[in-house]
Amino acid sequence: MKAFRAGLVELGWVEGGTHVLEVRWADKEPAEAAFPRFAAEFVKLGADVIVSVTAQGLSEAKRASATVPLVMASSNYPVERGLISSLTRPGGNITGLATFTSDLR
DSSP, X not given: OHHHHHHHHHTTOOBTTTBOOOOOOOSSSOHHHXXXXXXXXXXXXXXXXXXXXXXXXXXXXXXXXXXXXXXXXXXXXXXXXXXXXXXXXXXXXXXXXXXXXXXXX
16 A cells, blocks of 8 residues: 555645545455445445455456446456456456466475
């Protein structure tokens, strides 16, 4: 979050001035309960964009809205998870960074 906020400042964005940043953490309840609620809250708040650092959070945001732009801060195998159609043409309202890792032996 510190780097994300710093990046926004470098771009000239002023928190509380040019934008409002709503942050949610699922540290006190199971993600299965928290993420659908978070996604619904963001849509109800009228979010202009939703950024997720987890595939599960992104999946719930995708379920909650087909129009709010969704950004994958980092997602493992988004095509295989059904989040996007392809890496070159993700389709829908999702864009961002896809990562791939291989098993270490």
